[in-house]
Amino acid sequence: MKKKKFYKLLSENEFVFLDGAMGTMLQAKGLETGGVPELLNLTKPEWLTEIHSAYVSAGSQLVYANTFGANRYKLAETGKSVAEIIPAAISNAKNAVGDKALVALDIGPIGQLLEPTGTLSFEEAYDIFREQIEAGKEADVVVFETMTDLYELKAAVLAAKENCDLPIICTMTFEQNMRTFTGCAISSMAITLEGLGVDAIGVNCSLGPRELEPVVAELSKWTTLPIVVKANAGLPDPVTNTYDITPEEFAESYVNLVKYGVKLVGGCCGTNPDFIRAVVNKLNGMKYTKPEVQLEAAVCTPAKTVEINQPRIIGERINPTGKKLFKEALKRGDIDYILNQAIQQIEAGADILDMNVGLPDIDEKEMMVRVVKAIQSVTDLPLQLDSTRPDVLEAALRIYNGKPIVNSVNGEEGSLEAILPLVKKYGAAVVGLTLDEGGIPKTADGRFAIAEKILDRAQKIGIPKRDVFIDCLTLTASAEQKAVMETINALHRVKTDLGLKTVLGVSNISFGLPNRELVNCNFLQMALTNGLDLPIINPNAALMTGAVRAYKLLTNIDENATEFIAAYAESSMTTSMSSTTAAPVQQKIGVSDLPTAIANGLKSEGAKITEELLKTHDTMDIVDNMLIPALDKAGAEFEQGKIFLPQLIMAANVAQAAFEVIKSHMSAGGETVSKGKVVLATVKGDIHDIGKNIVKVLLENYGFDVIDLGKDVPPETVVEAAVSHSVKLVGLSALMTTTLGAMEDTIKLLHEKNVPCKIVVGGAVLTPEYAEKIGADYYAKDAKETVDIAKKIYA
Amino acid sequence: MIINEINRTEAFRYLGIKGAPDNATVQLADECEKILLAEMAPKFCWTYAEISEYSNNSVKLSGYTLTLDGNDISAHLDGCIGVVLMCATLGNNIDKLLRQMQTQDMAKAVILDAMASAAIEQVCDEAEKEISARLENKHFTWRFSPGYGDFPIEVQKVFLTALNAQKVIGLCASQSGMLTPTKSVTAVIGVHEKSVQNKKHGCESCNMRDRCNYRKTGGTCQ
Numbered sequence A: 001m002k003k004k005k006f007y008k009l010l011s012e013n014e015f016v017f018l019d020g021a022m023g024t025m026l027q028a029k030g031l032e033t034g035g036v037p038e039l040l041n042l043t044k045p046e047w048l049t050e051i052h053s054a055y056v057s058a059g060s061q062l063v064y065a066n067t068f069g070a071n072r073y074k075l076a077e078t079g080k081s082v083a084e085i086i087p088a089a090i091s092n093a094k095n096a097v098g099d100k101a102l103v104a105l106d107i108g109p110i111g112q113l114l115e116p117t118g119t120l121s122f123e124e125a126y127d128i129f130r131e132q133i134e135a136g137k138e139a140d141v142v143v144f145e146t147m148t149d150l151y152e153l154k155a156a157v158l159a160a161k162e163n164c165d166l167p168i169i170c171t172m173t174f175e176q177n178m179r180t181f182t183g184c185a186i187s188s189m190a191i192t193l194e195g196l197g198v199d200a201i202g203v204n205c206s207l208g209p210r211e212l213e214p215v216v217a218e219l220s221k222w223t224t225l226p227i228v229v230k231a232n233a234g235l236p237d238p239v240t241n242t243y244d245i246t247p248e249e250f251a252e253s254y255v256n257l258v259k260y261g262v263k264l265v266g267g268c269c270g271t272n273p274d275f276i277r278a279v280v281n282k283l284n285g286m287k288y289t290k291p292e293v294q295l296e297a298a299v300c301t302p303a304k305t306v307e308i309n310q311p312r313i314i315g316e317r318i319n320p321t322g323k324k325l326f327k328e329a330l331k332r333g334d335i336d337y338i339l340n341q342a343i344q345q346i347e348a349g350a351d352i353l354d355m356n357v358g359l360p361d362i363d364e365k366e367m368m369v370r371v372v373k374a375i376q377s378v379t380d381l382p383l384q385l386d387s388t389r390p391d392v393l394e395a396a397l398r399i400y401n402g403k404p405i406v407n408s409v410n411g412e413e414g415s416l417e418a419i420l421p422l423v424k425k426y427g428a429a430v431v432g433l434t435l436d437e438g439g440i441p442k443t444a445d446g447r448f449a450i451a452e453k454i455l456d457r458a459q460k461i462g463i464p465k466r467d468v469f470i471d472c473l474t475l476t477a478s479a480e481q482k483a484v485m486e487t488i489n490a491l492h493r494v495k496t497d498l499g500l501k502t503v504l505g506v507s508n509i510s511f512g513l514p515n516r517e518l519v520n521c522n523f524l525q526m527a528l529t530n531g532l533d534l535p536i537i538n539p540n541a542a543l544m545t546g547a548v549r550a551y552k553l554l555t556n557i558d559e560n561a562t563e564f565i566a567a568y569a570e571s572s573m574t575t576s577m578s579s580t581t582a583a584p585v586q587q588k589i590g591v592s593d594l595p596t597a598i599a600n601g602l603k604s605e606g607a608k609i610t611e612e613l614l615k616t617h618d619t620m621d622i623v624d625n626m627l628i629p630a631l632d633k634a635g636a637e638f639e640q641g642k643i644f645l646p647q648l649i650m651a652a653n654v655a656q657a658a659f660e661v662i663k664s665h666m667s668a669g670g671e672t673v674s675k676g677k678v679v680l681a682t683v684k685g686d687i688h689d690i691g692k693n694i695v696k697v698l699l700e701n702y703g704f705d706v707i708d709l710g711k712d713v714p715p716e717t718v719v720e721a722a723v724s725h726s727v728k729l730v731g732l733s734a735l736m737t738t739t740l741g742a743m744e745d746t747i748k749l750l751h752e753k754n755v756p757c758k759i760v761v762g763g764a765v766l767t768p769e770y771a772e773k774i775g776a777d778y779y780a781k782d783a784k785e786t787v788d789i790a791k792k793i794y795a
Numbered sequence B: 001m002i003i004n005e006i007n008r009t010e011a012f013r014y015l016g017i018k019g020a021p022d023n024a025t026v027q028l029a030d031e032c033e034k035i036l037l038a039e040m041a042p043k044f045c046w047t048y049a050e051i052s053e054y055s056n057n058s059v060k061l062s063g064y065t066l067t068l069d070g071n072d073i074s075a076h077l078d079g080c081i082g083v084v085l086m087c088a089t090l091g092n093n094i095d096k097l098l099r100q101m102q103t104q105d106m107a108k109a110v111i112l113d114a115m116a117s118a119a120i121e122q123v124c125d126e127a128e129k130e131i132s133a134r135l136e137n138k139h140f141t142w143r144f145s146p147g148y149g150d151f152p153i154e155v156q157k158v159f160l161t162a163l164n165a166q167k168v169i170g171l172c173a174s175q176s177g178m179l180t181p182t183k184s185v186t187a188v189i190g191v192h193e194k195s196v197q198n199k200k201h202g203c204e205s206c207n208m209r210d211r212c213n214y215r216k217t218g219g220t221c222q
Helices: A002-012 A023-029 A037-043 A045-058 A082-097 A122-135 A150-163 A186-196 A213-220 A247-260 A273-283 A324-332 A335-348 A364-378 A390-399 A413-426 A444-460 A483-498 A516-529 A542-554 A559-589 A594-599 A603-616 A619-639 A645-669 A690-701 A715-724 A737-752 A768-773 A783-793 B008-014 B023-039 B071-076 B092-104 B106-134 B153-162 B165-169
Strands: A062-064 A102-107 A141-147 A168-172 A200-204 A227-231 A262-267 A298-300 A305-307 A314-318 A352-355 A383-386 A405-410 A429-433 A468-471 A501-505 A534-537 A676-682 A704-708 A729-733 A758-762 B043-055 B058-061 B067-069 B082-089 B184-192
Touching: A002 A102, A023 A037, A023 A045, A037 A045, A037 A082, A045 A062, A045 A082, A045 A273, A062 A082, A062 A141, A082 A102, A082 A122, A102 A122, A122 A150, A122 A390, A141 A150, A150 A168, A150 A186, A168 A227, A186 A200, A186 A213, A186 A298, A186 A305, A200 A213, A200 A262, A213 A227, A213 A247, A227 A247, A247 A262, A247 A273, A262 A273, A314 A335, A324 A335, A335 A352, A335 A364, A335 B092, A352 A364, A364 A383, A364 A390, A364 B092, A383 A390, A390 A413, A405 A413, A405 A444, A413 A429, A413 A444, A429 A444, A444 A468, A444 A483, A468 A483, A483 A501, A483 A516, A516 A534, A516 A542, A534 A542, A542 A559, A594 A603, A594 A619, A594 A645, A603 A619, A603 A645, A619 A645, A619 A690, A619 A783, A645 A690, A645 B023, A645 B106, A676 A690, A676 A715, A676 A783, A690 A704, A690 A729, A690 A783, A690 B092, A690 B106, A715 A729, A715 A737, A729 A737, A729 A783, A737 A758, A737 B153, A758 A783, B008 B023, B008 B106, B023 B092, B023 B106, B043 B106, B043 B165, B058 B071, B058 B082, B067 B071, B071 B184, B082 B106, B082 B153, B082 B165, B092 B106, B106 B184, B153 B165, B153 B184
Parallel strands: A062 A102, A102 A141, A141 A168, A168 A200, A200 A227, A227 A262, A314 A352, A314 A534, A352 A383, A383 A405, A405 A429, A429 A468, A468 A501, A501 A534, A676 A704, A676 A729, A729 A758
Antiparallel strands: A298 A305, B043 B058, B043 B082, B058 B067, B082 B184
16 A cells, blocks of 8 residues: 555656755754754654655655654663654654655664674664664655665665565665775665665765766666665765755756666755755656666675676585584584685685585574674675575575575475575575475476476566576486486576576585596586586685686686686795795794794694694694693793784694694594683673684683683673583673673673683773672683683693 | 875784884784775764863863763863864774684784774874864864773763764764774864963873783883
8 A cells, every 4th residue: 555655656757856854954943963853853843844844845755754863772861762753753744744745754774883893683673673663654655774784774674574564765875985884885785675675775875966976877787676866965064064065066966867767866964955946946857767777696795796697606615414523513603613614615716605504403593593694794705595494594594694595495395385485585596406296307308397397486476587596406427327418408408498597516426436526527517518607516626616717718708817817827826935935944944843833833834743743643642742832832931021912823823723633633533632611702792802812712722622602792691601511611801891890790690590610801991809899710911811720720 | 084004113012012023923914004904994074062161070062962071071171162073983894804814813813903903093193184274273182082081981872973973984882882893983182272281191091000011111102
């Protein structure tokens, strides 16, 4: 119903005129800087009536109610609730405009940054928006504007979709570098929001209409939705707080924007009814130009859009199947291990990362959410969410930032019914496996038929064709040699006859054969030549990644061999460099023993020496008689001021490399090296965790197993971890005076629950006296001292 | 604003390095400086406000809801006609970079962290120069930030609102008053009509005075 009204407005007008600034108008009427504009809905309703009416008189057909900051965080100190302010604001607007214009529930950013940079979680953000949306149902449209964080905007859009049936307009704020403050690209905004099914998208604030032209031009390449522009009145002066262009200049600039498919136009900071009137007059008689854009397949994170317009490598390594160390890491909750797997693949050349954390004895859903958030906090590569469980996929789709791929749906009725609606709702792409109730068809025809069926069903519920990627399934050549060409032929037909993107796990082909890499590599080439877009491979296997790069070079996709040269010219240089330089260094300083490697911060030498030592020495002998004394020496020199923090950590890095070697050696034999477990956390509300992370590195290198709970950790989580891992030591860090309270609360709760552990605290604002006062057992002035304490406790 | 190099002396001082740093540290610092200069997106915003009411524990500003409370900030603004409220940030990208670096190379991460801290101070220095050029014939005190002395850190949220900082430079405070992005600064500069003895940034108003490593060895951080 509400949607109809909005679409009627769009279809009956060449352009839809929005209003201009609210804040500027309120300040002109006497609102103090820093005052809460939304309170005026209750105290000065007549001001709002006047402003809204003035805009309608100027030609606005859709006005924004005065609700921009009406959320529970910004209203916290006002004594007024969202439920009091928003309905009043909408009714003020409705009373003013009558049936001459529609009224939008206007929602701006919450006012706090979301995780991972801030402390506000996605789920909390959702709930804050939900409250606003429920209070604003009387509006005709919901607008999210001035957004800079795509993640926050996604929470907002989901809150709107799940709690009302209003049409949704989203505008974000871009800088001249074509990114938002949080680094979101225009392409990523467009494909994520179009996927989520909003009704119009665009830009507002930050710049004037002239400076926004390149932003609008770029946006028009990435969306088929109506485009919204609400520009500032030029740029502000910090002393006078005035903007620098006239209504006439403002309107003139809008004329240039029409060709990009701009449909809804208005003004932001510094504009007033004169600006709107000027735009209305200027655009009078002009025609709306719907952009003729053919959207291609693409997935993204906020900072990176990956177009599937050429072969893109999907890294397969984040998957516990057949990997003992990975399984152990998952059971321990060792997120760093998984992050390292991600980073290695990115460095090796992956474009997208497949992510599977399914293991029978862990909570897959909880782990999936944790790992997706962790990976997205340190990398920009889009993810392929891989699980057999729809509930796990949904949890991951919800909190994923950007547009991911879902792996996978297949031709079985149950799968189609469970997976496709999730893909549609969250605007993802999906991998369709060509199998069904009857198993994997033996022939290419059979697989093609299933691909057709999956496409048909996807399109029926509104998933665009470009978002369906088909996997024709690799069978093992040693077992089913005849089937190899069926896969290739099916792939070729799906690509050419259906026009779909194709995906294929490659490595299975050689199972049970000698010289697997040779087989894999040739099969990969055959598949690429027949139209494979998304090979799922181990990017760390240089030959496989190289095969894709060579293919792109030879097919003229990689023009001028730019990527190819970038990948190999330098690496062959560094290989030769390291092979020529490493040897003399070794001779020069005679690095043949672990202590020297540690003292000189030589990481790869440390690992190599450890490999050698393991042939002749017992693991505990290496740890106790070589590694730890060397670290002790570095620690002592640090205390004496002979070396400083970076050197201490470099020494620890070498020990870490040595430990990795020892651990993988022992994991094969089933022993363990652990000196004991320690729980570490940066307390609730605190996000400065670098000090805690230094402590972690050092503890690990002394052989302690660290359960790292991260930053902003609630007291309950600390207690839970201390109990479930039965640790003897918990380490807590806080940087700010404002978070010392949370440290005290955590200690109190550990005591209340009678957790039998000692507590060590550290951080810039702590003193030994304060540590004692809040009930800690130890105060550590630096990472070295924490290790000493841990050694004492576990002695 | 263009910053071509990072103040290493400061960065090394934050790391507790005394004397000349070793070669390995210098080499990492070279790498970090390159990355930092490429990735940081320094931004600042500011406003000038006249002091409308002054007492020894609170300063009110004309046209602003924000008040500056505490004995120390009042003492800092003694004799001033107005204040510059300013904030600056290196941007969200640096937080991401620091997270990345911590998973890959902790030694590099701590150096990068210290260099980023030095960089944001340089950004503030540059910003102050630009501000000073706009406010001719005025004289500035040093930058006094929330959290110094008894000037409460809890003021951050209102302070940032007064500068419209989220909209203008993407700077917010968390519930506990921490600035996000983390490599950011908010500060009050007192504005005098006449040149005054610029009071030294003293230890009296510093929260770290009891545990300051510089003081322990008889020095100061200035």
